[in-house]
């Protein structure tokens with residue numbers, strides 16, 4: 391990969407994904423893109439730049455590229471303290487407003503579905519909401535993981551933090567996999583969305599809470615700011631934002647206030663004067 395190709399590719403990647411490869415990371419980027427070059431049957435990075443610039447191939451290649459730039463690591467009941475916070479004081483605050491509609495929660499980088507399904511199970515288990523009283527929206531940039539999520543059948547690694555009782559109640563074993571039962575699935579709606587696509591983001595409205603965990607770490611700070619400030623517009627006036635435990639809004643934005651919960655932090659949208 392020449393210096394010029396490196397710069398051209400990293401600029402495209404920064405614009406499209408918010409992931410920045412500095413000068414010291416040329417080799418890392420090169421080795422990641424080599425996987426895509428091989429799959430696309432191309433012999434040079436110059437040809438690969440062409441693939442990304444060509445309007446006919448750009449969109450589908452961008453989708454494929456995501457899987458080599460980020461990882462899809464996830465599992466059921468990840469960061470349980472946050473799930474406890476959700477069905478504890480967060481739910482209490484949301485219900486205080488008595489919304490005359492089902493509760494709306496968005497899992498904004500849902501990978502293969504373990505996160506949104508965990509949210510649905512946790513809300514069902516809480517006993518505080520009737521069936522039909524909540525909706526889980528779940529999106530990811532990658533079609534591949536969304537297809538897995540819709541299939542709803544998982545191997546043992548996905549259950550590394552799942553209690554056996556939960557497994558029995560909500561899944562049925564089929565071969566060496568565990569298939570999710572239908573009553574959990576019907577609470578979750580999947581769709582494809584790139585968090586950097588402002589137009590697509592604008593279609594999402596009035597969420598009571600957003601889970602965006604373990605994806606901001608891939609973005610540079612300006613992109614993190616752009617995404618979480620867009621989330622503020624997708625939330626209800628006092629909605630909640632949950633980030634991964636290695637992610638924080640410190641030095642990123644002041645649109646949210648951090649709220650300390652047992653073993654975790656939850657962010658809540660601030661009401662600013664004159665702002666709805």
Ligand SMILES: C[S@@+](CC[C@H](N)C(=O)[O-])C[C@H]1O[C@@H](n2cnc3c(N)ncnc32)[C@H](O)[C@@H]1O
Nearest residue numbers: 461462463464499501531532584585603604605
């Ligand atoms: C490490 S997984 C996190 C899954 C889940 N939130 C969790 O914490 O277990 C990161 C996910 O972010 C998705 N992702 C990366 N960049 C994205 C973007 N720009 N828009 C939407 N999703 C993105 C990836 O496809 C991947 O599935």
